[in-house]
Amino acid sequence: MTNSIRLNLTVNGEARSVEIDPRRLLVEVIREELELPGTHIGCLTGDCGACTVERDGQIIKSCLALAASAEGSEITTIEGLAENGELSTLQQAFWDEYGFQCGYCLPGMLFSAKDLLAQNASPSEDEIRHAINGNLCRCTGYDTIVKSIAEAAARTA
């Protein structure tokens, strides 16, 4: 590709540098060039939230970003959520409370929950529901997701 560009970023704590086509979406580069397929594509319109990752401490929908615009940023994906090989409190709570069924929306739900809990250590049910409004789930009816997040908050308290 003649007009490929080099993208330098930190992914899950590791410096990475990849050659990309500027037409690539961030989600595509994460999944394909960076070989981290745990971030999912559900709609490519920014509606479903399955592609949510963290960029410089803020959660974003990675299908709404050109990969090129992530130059120099720090990205965390679902593959980077575990701590020293152990599931995080949040991940464990999602497992214990059955906070996912097919698992496809799970990366996005985890990041929306993480963003919420970083700002609000003991959210109400309404606050939890509001915080995951950017993420669609078609399996759970959200009940167990809300419980998972509340449980994670309780375990962290």
Add this chain to the structure above:
Amino acid sequence: MIKRRFAYQAPSTLDEVLAALAEHGADAEVVGGGTWVVPEMTHGARMPAHVVDLRNAGLAGVTESNGGLSIGAMTTYAELANDSRVVERAGSLGTMAAGITGGAQVRYQGTVGGSACYATPSSDAPGALVGLDATMNLRSASNSRAVAASDFFKGAFEADLADGEVLESITLPAPMAGARFGHYKLKLVESSWPIATATCVVGVDGEGKITAARLAVGGVNTKPYVVDTSSIVGGPIDGGAAAAVVEAARSSATDPYSDVLASGEYRQQVSGVVAKRALLAAA
């Protein structure tokens, strides 16, 4: 991956942005927060040959300006919602920003300036900006001009923004004395675009009487409109004032927008309701 090949640049100054746009004209697409234009490119609805990314051009941030505020075009919804000056001097804009559809992600990514430039009738920004009597500060390589928000939105998906021109900032005037803000958004369910929005700024004196009022309705007509509030000045924010704005808002819903979610008729029907609720939210 976006199907049409393009050249990408992210200039580090506004002047370089403007030079790039002057060179490429209609072949260029400006990317701000990306939440609108990137999926349009993904799906082939926009196929630019050049993409100019504003992220390094220094257009983000809120500053104070003549008692009001100047909002850089790249300021995100999250920044607006969390800025105490916005809450004090343009509270309705903070309410709007906090209520943007799409979750925290879109509030971190999306920009009020970007949303304004696409002039989508069923979006939050146009009505909110007209309600606050905002001024849109536009720049091109050869010109700069300031346009009132009520003139900037010319119709559905039509803003007063020429090829080569970029929105640099949005100026909000100093709020009126005793200003109170109200914002109300009606959408069908959480997933939906806004159907109708209303933004209200009222000045209220020590006796609770309205000294001045400005109320705009978005989403109902193809562009936001200002509701005639002259009849409520001098009285309190009460049921009578609410009834008056219902009537005034409905009578101006003469060019209703229709889309897959709601007919123009429905939008007309609820225009008064949203106006009333915005006024009461300011009480």
Add this chain to the structure above:
Amino acid sequence: MLASTELQEGRAIAATEAPAGGYVGARETKHNGDLFLTGRAAYFNDIVLPKMSHAAVLRSPHAHARIKSIDASAAEASAGVLATLTGAQIKEHTGPIPFFIDPAVFGGKTRDNFPLAVDKVLMTGQPVAAVVAETAADAEAALDLIKVDYDVLEPILEADDALKDGAPIINDGWDDNVVITLPFVEGDAEAALAEADHVIEDTFEMHRLSTQPIEPRGNMAVWEKDGSLTFYGSIQNPHPLRLHLSQALGVSESAIRVIAPFVGGGLGLKMHGHPEEALVCVLAKIVGRPVKWLEDRRETLLIGGIEQTHRFKVGFNNDGQIVAIHNRIVANVGMLGSAPGWGMAFLSALGFPSGYKVPVTDVSVQVVSTNKGIWNATRGYGKQGTNVVIERMVDLVARHLGMDRIEVRRKNMIEKDEFPYATNSGLNIDSGDYHAALDKLEELLDYEGLKREQAKLREEGRYLGIGITFELTPESADIPGTIVGGFDSAQVKMDPSGNVTILSGVTTPGSGNDTGLAQIVADEVGVTIDRISVIQGDTDTCPYGFGNYSGRSIVSGGNSAVLAARDIGEKIRGGAALLLEAGDEDIELIDNLARVAGAPDRAIPIAAVAETIYTLNFAIPGIPEPPLESTRVYKPDNIRHTPDEKGRIQPYPTYSYAMHGVVVEVDPETGAVDIKRIGIVHDCGTMINPLFIEGQMAGAMVMGLGNGMSEELKYDEKGTPLSTRFKAYLMPRAGDVPAVELVHQITPSPFTLLGTKGAGEAGVGGGMSVIANAVDDALAPLGVTIRELPVSPPNVLKAIDEAGSNGGRG
């Protein structure tokens, strides 16, 4: 070797212990959950093959047109393009796509569906050409270069228009636009209606829906060097798809391997018959490389379902007894596709009169083909059509008589001592206690308290609504002559290390039956669940099965696993009995140990028994024969395919049910519906894992509420889809719904081994019916009758206006 160490030391190896009382019934967490939580679970789009190429599909922009010519030469020459294919060429490569359920089996009309339209398109979005390129972007860019010359015809979008005398016939060779008409008649409805104290005549419309799992569909094919075909797909039914690919492509079934990796939600959408399945196989053959096609969400949203109108009369007496139902259903199935969706219309009629004892019913459904998109299965598979309309009828009766809706239900529901109960349409409902479920719901909701609150709020001009509905979900269907199978298979294998592998014919597109299978087998074989692996979705490794649909996975797959696991358990017991010098019948298998009942010190690790069976088989006379493997099928009872004197068959073994209660507040100024509470009493028989049952139930209910409240696939007058993304096709988000309050009731099925009835569908119809009834109830003071779904704000406001009220909008 772990096993031999264990053998020498003779120690227990249980890292974990089975829950007291066993795994079945325990709230076991998701099998392999850590894979999902850390992003390591591989879905379709995560599969990357060497030399993989990408397909894109050119779709018709017209709903109804003849294709005069297609010129793909410019696309062929475009950057990165490997091949193009048009409808004119498709027949050289494949036969028609076999129907999942052919209407011809029931005497209806059929058609040949090829992966690309050959000469005529019947829906906007129908594939007309395809491109394979090095990248998906190159393939999509090349689509823009294909020139198609269409002779555009007038589209017929509404079923009533398609039924008019002289309406253009959209399928060549048909004599009208009706696929099939299916009547279900018991008694003389006209006479019964004439004798009834009261008759209500009304209509109900259910608009077009779609399932929309968050993972879209995707298919990939690769022809191996030996001439065999490997197919990867986000699909629900690997073995049946293998048969249909074999039939379409003319390739031996034994030369095809179908693999379904982890699936990001199926919900019926991923039952096959879609054009892109055979298409990728054809394209992969042409380019000699793997070809992947990944669906875009706009493509997913082309596929619909449910759209139907009921025109009904219900006759009832002064005491609330419903005596007759007459109902004419018209279902708009769009273009008749090969996917199983159209059959949902069948179910909407078959299900009457649900769990009510209505002596006389005359229900028929006309299945009409139009120029809207094809149907595919939507979770609930048409049962929601029955459910919504009969529950509306019951509420209409209650309102007409001024009786409480709960009393009318009590009066008409089948009594618990009447099961098994033969319905008017020939179904045989296995078991249940509907009245007890209704009692539990009343208590859960504090129904009387709610009514008082409603009365109080009405005085304040607020519109609280209470919806109560019953939902019957026949499960685990077997339709003769189709690949809808009521039985399924399992293979259970224990290796010399004492680890167990379950290979299942059912698949788990997110429903979690892998966990349930592991629980069932763990109890039968006596190993802890961490020693169990589950393999599904691979036709080369798994025994023949039908995959996932119809709430069947635990009924058929689970019970077959019981049988296979028991075979293994028997051999372990036999081996242990020899080694422990006890009788077979004295050996119990638990926590990875074979032990003599009542003598806890006389125990041996199950792994040691397994290793002994494999390694000392000649040395120990009488030790059971290897391998420790068993493949079994489970056929539930109660299915009857021999037609009765009225020609009716009984395709379902079990009938799960639920009682739903929802509280809403309606904003009469905007039509917005705020759901305050959701209460459910659910009975799916024996529960293998309540955590998963609750998950299925809550998910189905919220899906049903979305179906009933906000979701609709809309078209413009030319037949162009308007609901092209998730800001236009409005699925529920977390903030749209409250928590689900769920109470279990358990009446085991007498017709299945473990007493399971099937879960996963109940809730969808319930959500739709209960939201309709709740909004109707809320607005009763304004004289509103709800006659359509969804009860979206514009539709609610319209209903208020039609009732002559303006809801106080001034």
